[in-house]
Amino acid sequence: MATKAVHVSDIPMLDQVPENAASLSLYATRLPVGVDVSKGGNNLSKFMVIGHRGHGMNILHSADRRMKVFKENSILSFNNAAKHPIDYIEFDVQVTKDDVAIIFHDNFILSQENGSVVEKRVTDLTINEFFTYGPQREASKEGKPLVRKVNGNVVSWHVESDDHSCTLQEAFQQVNPKLGFNIELKFDDNLVYEQDHLTHMLEVILKVVFEHAQDRPIIFSSFQPDAALLMKKLQQKYPVYFLTNGGTSVYDDVRRNSLEEARKLAVGGGLDGIVSEVKGIFGNPAAVREIKESNLGLLTYGKLNNYPETVHVQQLMGVDGVIVDLVEEITRAVEETKTRKGYGDVKSEEKEKGLGGSGIELSFLLNLISQVIRH
Template sequence: MALKAVHVSDVPNLDQVPENASLALYSTRFSKGVDVGRSSFRIPKFLVIGHRGNGMNMLQSSDWRMKAVKENSILSFNTASKFAVDFIEFDVQVTKDDCPVIFHDNFILSEENGTVFEKRVTELSLSEFLCYGPQREPGKVGKSLVRKTKDGKILGWNVETDDSHCTLQEAFQKVNPSVGFNIELKFDDCVVYEQEHLIHVLQVILQVVFDQAKDRPVMFSSFQPDAALLVKKLQTTYPVFFLTNGGTEIYHDVRRNSLEEAIKLCTEGGLQGIVSEVKGIFRNPGAVTKIKESKLSLLTYGKLNNVPEAVYLQHLMGVEGVIVDLVQEITEAVAKMIKPTNEGKGERLLEGMEQIEVETKPQFSQRELSFLLKLIPELIQL
């Protein structure tokens, strides 16, 4: 089904959210030195963010690290927190009985006697959702979990260290409080959502965040343009980032198809920043300057972020943080390659070799860096 664009301007009485659900009166804050405010928002250091915790599960991969710990689980989140990670990123959906749960895929799959059963996560109750996979109660056996690859192959969801499913509330209660949460508001690309439904789902999630977050740093992100705009209107406490493929994939909704459209959406909607697929940045490095001139922050995600040299190059370009799967390796590499000076503590890290101390890293002159930025788009095939 084609994705239909539903514009926030069409939402009736959006600024008059029902009193019992309005969260806009909470004071503006973003812990650990990040100020929220369209004109003043700044990320004080180069961020490393753990993808789905300690990294996503790629069951078809020969790399054991991609199958070490169950993604989007309390265990994965706390495993990542043992390293110098600033945030963990995870996906939140809301069950049919209004409980925010953490799970990436739109559908959850189980196999019984050779038959695969598929159910939409948002059409399950909380108790039904928790019945899949490892169970917390001793002796209780949950439904088997399998996963479908992009090419349609069904694989057992087998990891070295498994864990049970969890709710958003449990994550706040059980994960190391020093680690920030990058909460991706997860919606299905193939579903046209009613405006009232989006508002309801976001209010349910926001209620848990405000009840549980305390001093934990939190940011929101979403590929769904209207969800990103709505969550910004529904609260003024936490920064909101728009997720984009940066033109690496094409969608019916034009707002998702380029970094230029992402900039437009963020500036018009008052969002704080963009999270782009890293290939989108490397193919269009000039967009980084436009993003910074628009006073937006920029983070990236993607497989290239598991390569230390690619992360370092992004730092030189002005990218302010990366979402990674290999948390231990990249946090260690960043600690060696990118060290902020004592001056200007709390300010945005500046571009250029003179503002950072580095160790065991490539050395680029400005001329060489300019050459690399021109060459990279040619190396990364469209």
């Protein structure tokens, strides 16, 4: 398929969530879907779509209603995501003070009480204390109103379809068993964790998984390098991926500062793959080949994954799957390719660079995306 000339100025900012599905139209092809990564490693033979925090994360200050339809990290969000042809849902797991694995993203939970914002660390709460926030299971009860801080401002956590908080066990029991779980092991970047403490929390999570997963596909992932390495040592049944910003942010821990460091950690620790911020991949496309040659799986996350075009480019690059917020729009675009055939070959020099795919000049697309990101 031939590409047409496109000016960067004609394209909206790619790191903004698009207001309309398939809002970029660089080309018409879409990608296939469906993969089982339960065996880990580089066995991913098909492209995978994963729902971020279920049906998508909540961006409370966004004018786009799609970012505030369902409460993120809730059974309601998970089951609505399951209505679409996705492979996995991704969600964040922490452990309460009394050793219950819960699903919640933020390190701190904030509530508006008596005109003041009260902030508490999630892992300092008991399960009963955690459940007092937000919508309650019993209609007659009223929970503490949840708020979030956005760019220093306090914003009410209002969504169109709200739901109460849930535990990891409840997710296993109440979500379609055919839907895979990408369980992010959530830890605070600003804390130093002793190995015994990390081990204890991981064992709490593993107990729930072993008791309730049955045949459900599972992937573990974590930004915390030591947690990822420990999880792999504690069990061999499920793949473990290292989460990284791919060099788009700088941390004190050098292992988190580049795709190359992520690859070395994964290889050295016997991990099964890497999950990178998509900008890291576009900024260093050669890293894809190096990661794949190391027999590692490669997934990405980030706002750019809400565009069918950038998702398709990643498939051509050899990325194994994407974590997305716009589940309905991306899966619909993905499904469209199932009836499309007849893609041409990429140029031979692109094959030699490990940028293989079909029907598109990949170097053009990568250059275009790079320019738009910097624009």
